[in-house]
Amino acid sequence: MIMNGHPEARARRDYILEQKRGFGRRVIGVFPAYYPRELLLSMNILPVEIWDPPLESSHANAHLQSYICSVVKQGLELILQGKCRDLDAFLFPHTCDSIQNLASIVNDYLGIEKPCYFFYHPKAPYKESSRWYYIKQLEDLALRLEKQFGPLNHHEFKKKVEQGEDLRRTIGELYRRRAEGTLGLSNVEFYRILRQVEYLHPDDFLPVLTAILKRPPDRKSKGLAVIVSGILPNPPEVLEHLDRLGINVADDDFLSCSRRLLARPAISTVPFEAMADSYFGMQPCCTKGSAIEDRLKSILDKAKSSSAKGVIFQMVKFCEPELFDVPILVEGLKAEGLATLVIDTELNQGMSGQLVTRLEAFAEMIG
Amino acid sequence: MSLARKLRYGFMKDVGAPLVMGLAGVKSRSKNIRKPDPLFGPPLKCAERLKEIMTRHYFLSRYAEGAKPVAWVTSGAPVELLRAFDFYTIYPENHGALCGAQKLGPELCAVAEEKGYHQDLCSYARIDLGVCFSGKTPVGRLPKPDLLFASNNICQTVMYWYRVLSHKWKIPLLVFDTPFNFGQISRSEINYMVMQFEEMIPVLERISGKRLDQKAFENVMRLGKESAMAWGEILAAMKTVPSPMTIFDAFVHLAPIVSLRGLPVTLDYYNILLSELKDRISKGIGAIINERKRLMWDNIAIWYKVRDFSRLFAEKGMNFVAATYTNAWAETISYMDETRPMESLAKAYSLVILNNNLDHRLNLMERLIDEYHVDGLVIHSARSCKPYSVGQYDLKRLLMERKGIPSVVIEADITDYRAYSEEQTRTRLEAFFEALEGGS
Numbered sequence: 001m002i003m004n005g006h007p008e009a010r011a012r013r014d015y016i017l018e019q020k021r022g023f024g025r026r027v028i029g030v031f032p033a034y035y036p037r038e039l040l041l042s043m044n045i046l047p048v049e050i051w052d053p054p055l056e057s058s059h060a061n062a063h064l065q066s067y068i069c070s071v072v073k074q075g076l077e078l079i080l081q082g083k084c085r086d087l088d089a090f091l092f093p094h095t096c097d098s099i100q101n102l103a104s105i106v107n108d109y110l111g112i113e114k115p116c117y118f119f120y121h122p123k124a125p126y127k128e129s130s131r132w133y134y135i136k137q138l139e140d141l142a143l144r145l146e147k148q149f150g151p152l153n154h155h156e157f158k159k160k161v162e163q164g165e166d167l168r169r170t171i172g173e174l175y176r177r178r179a180e181g182t183l184g185l186s187n188v189e190f191y192r193i194l195r196q197v198e199y200l201h202p203d204d205f206l207p208v209l210t211a212i213l214k215r216p217p218d219r220k221s222k223g224l225a226v227i228v229s230g231i232l233p234n235p236p237e238v239l240e241h242l243d244r245l246g247i248n249v250a251d252d253d254f255l256s257c258s259r260r261l262l263a264r265p266a267i268s269t270v271p272f273e274a275m276a277d278s279y280f281g282m283q284p285c286c287t288k289g290s291a292i293e294d295r296l297k298s299i300l301d302k303a304k305s306s307s308a309k310g311v312i313f314q315m316v317k318f319c320e321p322e323l324f325d326v327p328i329l330v331e332g333l334k335a336e337g338l339a340t341l342v343i344d345t346e347l348n349q350g351m352s353g354q355l356v357t358r359l360e361a362f363a364e365m366i367g
Numbered sequence: 368m369s370l371a372r373k374l375r376y377g378f379m380k381d382v383g384a385p386l387v388m389g390l391a392g393v394k395s396r397s398k399n400i401r402k403p404d405p406l407f408g409p410p411l412k413c414a415e416r417l418k419e420i421m422t423r424h425y426f427l428s429r430y431a432e433g434a435k436p437v438a439w440v441t442s443g444a445p446v447e448l449l450r451a452f453d454f455y456t457i458y459p460e461n462h463g464a465l466c467g468a469q470k471l472g473p474e475l476c477a478v479a480e481e482k483g484y485h486q487d488l489c490s491y492a493r494i495d496l497g498v499c500f501s502g503k504t505p506v507g508r509l510p511k512p513d514l515l516f517a518s519n520n521i522c523q524t525v526m527y528w529y530r531v532l533s534h535k536w537k538i539p540l541l542v543f544d545t546p547f548n549f550g551q552i553s554r555s556e557i558n559y560m561v562m563q564f565e566e567m568i569p570v571l572e573r574i575s576g577k578r579l580d581q582k583a584f585e586n587v588m589r590l591g592k593e594s595a596m597a598w599g600e601i602l603a604a605m606k607t608v609p610s611p612m613t614i615f616d617a618f619v620h621l622a623p624i625v626s627l628r629g630l631p632v633t634l635d636y637y638n639i640l641l642s643e644l645k646d647r648i649s650k651g652i653g654a655i656i657n658e659r660k661r662l663m664w665d666n667i668a669i670w671y672k673v674r675d676f677s678r679l680f681a682e683k684g685m686n687f688v689a690a691t692y693t694n695a696w697a698e699t700i701s702y703m704d705e706t707r708p709m710e711s712l713a714k715a716y717s718l719v720i721l722n723n724n725l726d727h728r729l730n731l732m733e734r735l736i737d738e739y740h741v742d743g744l745v746i747h748s749a750r751s752c753k754p755y756s757v758g759q760y761d762l763k764r765l766l767m768e769r770k771g772i773p774s775v776v777i778e779a780d781i782t783d784y785r786a787y788s789e790e791q792t793r794t795r796l797e798a799f800f801e802a803l804e805g806g807s
């Protein structure tokens with residue numbers, strides 16, 4: 001993707017070009033959130049995720065109403081500004097109504113020459129049929145991808161599924177160390193590193209994480225601990241401000257982070273089965289239809305194990321899946337003595353003075 | 368279920384409801400004796416009957432609690448399965464529309480908003496949550512459900528919303544998960560949906576205390592199919608020039624196919640409506656006096672503006688004769704087959720308009736434009752409804768390119784009139800009227 005100017009975006013583009021030239025990798029632009037990463041990687045496809053491209057939204061407004069979230073808007077803007085030339089295809093998981101229709105706009109109406117793939121994941125409450133169907137979906141996606149990218153090498157697939165397990169274990173360790181306060185990374189640093197998962201090949205990403213974990217444990221942090229929840233940790237200025245206020249994000253419930261990057265270890269060693277184990281072993285999530293009480297319990301467990309004093313909900317405006325859960329989560333957390341703060345944020349537009357004040361008031365309250 | 372409640376329900380059904388309906392009917396008939404309206408043809412006679420049916424439905428629902436298993440159901444859920452277990456069903460979306468038409472949207476939404484439900488959420492959901500928190504409803508009282516039954520074939524929103532209800536009442540939620548048709552439906556998708564039905568049966572047996580009666584199930588399927596076919600014929604009657612009914616009438620007469628699908632009363636009612644329409648056609652009676660232009664509506668109704676819009680357009684000699692929304696309950700009925708109930712339900716319910724890609728919608732709209740001789744298109748961009756609204760700007764552009772018909776986008780909401788601007792709408796409509804007249 002060509003996004004001149006923005007350093008993070010430039011780093012991504014250089015990396016993608018290097019992957020194409022150096023390893024003959026093909027690149028798929030993937031919209032949020034749940035998709036079978038290991039399957040793509042085993043076909044020598046690098047998934048590059050599209051969450052929050054730092055662009056001024058201008059062209060997308062001709063296609064999307066004002067009440068559509070900025071994740072969808074920015075993603076479409078990226079395509080419309082012609083910044084996806086380096087990609088070989090797009091993949092749209094079925095995350096919410098807005099992404100579903102965005103997928104259809106891109107595939108049916110824009111006349112874009114790139115193939116679009118879709119991935120429907122079953123919605124909870126899960127039953128036997130859900131697992132059966134999930135595996136069928138994986139097999140079906142593999143067949144569709146094979147037509148463009150060549151046959152799936154089952155040996156390679158197994159290796160990538162094992163690597164995926166390794167990655168989840170390592171990220172889990174990173175989270176554990178952060179929750180106990182010995183990781184020694186600021187909030188900003190933690191997410192800057194973690195979010196490289198969105199485009200780095202695991203061959204490159206795993207060593208980054210391992211190096212961090214190899215460093216001797218830091219002195220146990222003395223700051224106040226909070227949990228953050230929402231779709232993604234944007235805008236980064238919120239994290240910066242929490243750093244300034246001496247508040248440590250001890251754990252998160254972000255869709256782009258812990259909800260999909262962590263999972264119970266797979267039981268099966270058969271690749272498709274193991275991938276199903278991971279999908280069904282992830283944390284509860286509104287976009288998958290998990291019961292709200294399960295999500296509440298998951299956040300409460302995180303708060304307990306990290307001694308967090310409060311939970312900050314960073315809401316992407318117009319995000320229905322999140323907005324429906326928040327009132328019950330807030331009520332349940334308050335009942336357990338946790339402070340809560342719900343803030344509306346824009347992906348890339350910094351923080352308003354009012355937001356700064358609210359964060360400061362929250363810090364005082366839990367301090 | 369308690370015996371006393373069952374007896375009370377039986378009494379109300381056989382004695383109380385007819386009595387109340389009789390009184391209401393007399394009252395409403397005496398109120399409705401109006402002078403003929405110079406803009407419209409004679410009102411549909413069967414509208415009185417519809418009022419009785421829906422009033423009875425909500426009236427009896429108060430007594431259903433504890434007497435029958437009660438389920439709250441989404442408009443696109445395969446209710447036929449529940450009917451086979453004799454569930455009394457309530458449709459919060461239909462109830463939301465009713466509240467919207469009575470201009471109660473903002474008031475009930477505000478109750479949910481006070482509890483933290485954001486104003487950006489679907490207003491059907493906010494109204495429903497407002498009703499749950501406050502107990503307020505124009506129908507007296509809604510029965511507390513024993514089961515929630517949602518299908519995401521219309522949106523994912525219902526899944527989020529019904530989870531809230533499930534949490535509040537600590538009652539089971541059955542989700543019928545219908546994979547979205549980005550392309551063609553596959554065998555594994557059909558199998559997945561059939562497997563889900565099979566998994567639901569023990570839950571339904573437990574809650575209702577009944578075994579699945581295959582014969583009753585087939586009968587409901589047959590009734591459901593015949594009612595939807597009759598509804599399809601009713602809509603097809605609007606192909607006639609002049610059209611014997613307007614889409615604004617259809618929005619109202621849609622209630623039985625949404626809320627009472629699979630019950631004999633729906634089929635009976637649609638047969639009455641159909642014969643009245645045929646009679647009008649044979650006599651050349653149009654729904655509006657001077658039908659000069661024929662229009663299509665996209666998206667759910669703007670419930671609080673139905674009456675105003677109906678007059679505004681009739682004044683211009685413009686009649687709405689087709690809508691993607693009303694068509695949704697007739698569209699997939701050919702898949703229904705009581706000899707293969709599960710598989711046919713899976714297809715009929717997962718192939719509906721909102722569970723298909725936008726290309727499908729575009730093709731459908733092109734077909735409706737041709738078949739109903741449509742001159743122009745009004746697109747309601749409904750703030751509540753992302754699956755219906757995202758993509759409409761492109762639909763507008765493509766229909767202009769392919770069919771050369773003018774169209775207008777109205778930014779509004781289905782029930783929450785705080786999201787509606789009269790001034791902006793009027794300005795847009797004036798431009799649309801000009802474009803339409805220019806093309807004549």
Ligand code: SF4
Binds near residue numbers: 069070071099
């Ligand atoms: S932010 Fe919410 S509404 Fe937007 S794409 Fe993500 S899940 Fe969907």
Ligand code: SF4
Binds near residue numbers: 489490492525667752
């Ligand atoms: S209005 Fe739209 S979002 Fe709301 S329940 Fe209906 S289909 Fe779903």
